Amino acid sequence: MDKVRVGVIGVGGHGRGRHLIPYTKLPNVEVVAVADVNQRRAEEVGKEFKVRYYTDYMEMIERENPDAVSIVTPTGLHAKVAKDVLSKGVHVLVDKPLGANLSEVIDVVRTAKAKGKVLMVGYWSRFSPALKFGAEAMSLGMVGEPYLAYGYLVRRRGIPGSPTFIDKQLSGGRGALLDIGCYILDNLLSLLNFPRPVTVSGATYTKFGRNPEEVKFNWGSWDPSKFELEDYAVGFIRFENGASMIIEVGWAANVSHVGEVGIYRVLGNKGGLEGRGHEAVTEMTLHSRTSNFLYDTKPVLGNVDMSLEMVRAFIDSITQGKEPPTTGYQSVIIHSIIDTIYESASKGSEVRVTIPEI
Numbered sequence: 001m002d003k004v005r006v007g008v009i010g011v012g013g014h015g016r017g018r019h020l021i022p023y024t025k026l027p028n029v030e031v032v033a034v035a036d037v038n039q040r041r042a043e044e045v046g047k048e049f050k051v052r053y054y055t056d057y058m059e060m061i062e063r064e065n066p067d068a069v070s071i072v073t074p075t076g077l078h079a080k081v082a083k084d085v086l087s088k089g090v091h092v093l094v095d096k097p098l099g100a101n102l103s104e105v106i107d108v109v110r111t112a113k114a115k116g117k118v119l120m121v122g123y124w125s126r127f128s129p130a131l132k133f134g135a136e137a138m139s140l141g142m143v144g145e146p147y148l149a150y151g152y153l154v155r156r157r158g159i160p161g162s163p164t165f166i167d168k169q170l171s172g173g174r175g176a177l178l179d180i181g182c183y184i185l186d187n188l189l190s191l192l193n194f195p196r197p198v199t200v201s202g203a204t205y206t207k208f209g210r211n212p213e214e215v216k217f218n219w220g221s222w223d224p225s226k227f228e229l230e231d232y233a234v235g236f237i238r239f240e241n242g243a244s245m246i247i248e249v250g251w252a253a254n255v256s257h258v259g260e261v262g263i264y265r266v267l268g269n270k271g272g273l274e275g276r277g278h279e280a281v282t283e284m285t286l287h288s289r290t291s292n293f294l295y296d297t298k299p300v301l302g303n304v305d306m307s308l309e310m311v312r313a314f315i316d317s318i319t320q321g322k323e324p325p326t327t328g329y330q331s332v333i334i335h336s337i338i339d340t341i342y343e344s345a346s347k348g349s350e351v352r353v354t355i356p357e358i
């Protein structure tokens, strides 16, 4: 294959910024077209990048016959669009999260497997150098046996008010836990090598989204009387290998920090990792000891364009026939936990996780 011919479906903020622009920087990629239901947006972006534009993504697939597409529509549409496109034999990079729930995710993973096409999930945060330092420390045995992971990703006020994120259909009917909780899970699970979860206990809360006085402090605007999603969630997860994990995620909370703060921790018997950042880990420190001293190690990190590395990894897995770094199976683990937190929250008790064979 000379150049990989790529289309982008959904060219809003993220589709344009984190997919389209990075693709144009890869010499072995030709962006052939974009599709967006919003005619004005499709035309604007199509003209800006000098590519053909469509309002119907299936028409784009039929007419342009691309090798691969990025799907960057609102979350509630990810799985349907991915299935439609994979069924036509096209490789797919779906932005996070892969679907609104576990059954959608399994459906997409099975379709990709049946069609023998690359399915990658767009966790750009996975390409963080700080996270990679953590993974390397883990694989070199510097952390020893990990037994507890902790993740916190909370905004003081950051309910995303646009329909993409809070309309029940477009968002997949789920709030902060799905939208940004998936980043915590992906970051931490990648350090732990995606162990199988066995039980989950969780709680979800809606304390800000329905309060009209809160709208002005958050992002965009929405109708509080129609807000039906959780704005905070907490979960406790036990894994098959004996390790456990605590996560806390919020679009809004009365906390001290301004903006979004991410804290990531893995405790092992030889060392511990502590990361700071937001959706992506930007700093990571290894805490350990010699015979006589406790010490901290902080790597010197270069700047990396994480979105560029994400699309590069997608294209490499197509051209080199290798598994992408963020796989559909990993999303099965992520979504089995997210779904079980919602189930536990509604039942008010711990719930056993069931993961069907793929």
Ligand SMILES: NC(=O)c1ccc[n+]([C@@H]2O[C@H](COP(=O)([O-])OP(=O)(O)OC[C@H]3O[C@@H](n4cnc5c(N)ncnc54)[C@H](O)[C@@H]3O)[C@@H](O)[C@H]2O)c1
Binding pocket: 009, 010, 011, 012, 013, 014, 015, 035, 036, 037, 038, 041, 055, 057, 072, 073, 074, 075, 077, 095, 096, 097, 162, 164, 179
């Ligand atoms: N904005 C971010 O910082 C960010 C970060 C990470 C991930 N994401 C993910 O990216 C996705 C999109 O987010 P965004 O911020 O770009 O939203 P957005 O609202 O700016 O863009 C979504 C675009 O999809 C289009 N669209 C809707 N239905 C479509 C369809 N059937 N076919 C083609 N196009 C369709 C919309 O018209 C819109 O232009 C979400 O799933 C979100 O979770 C966003």
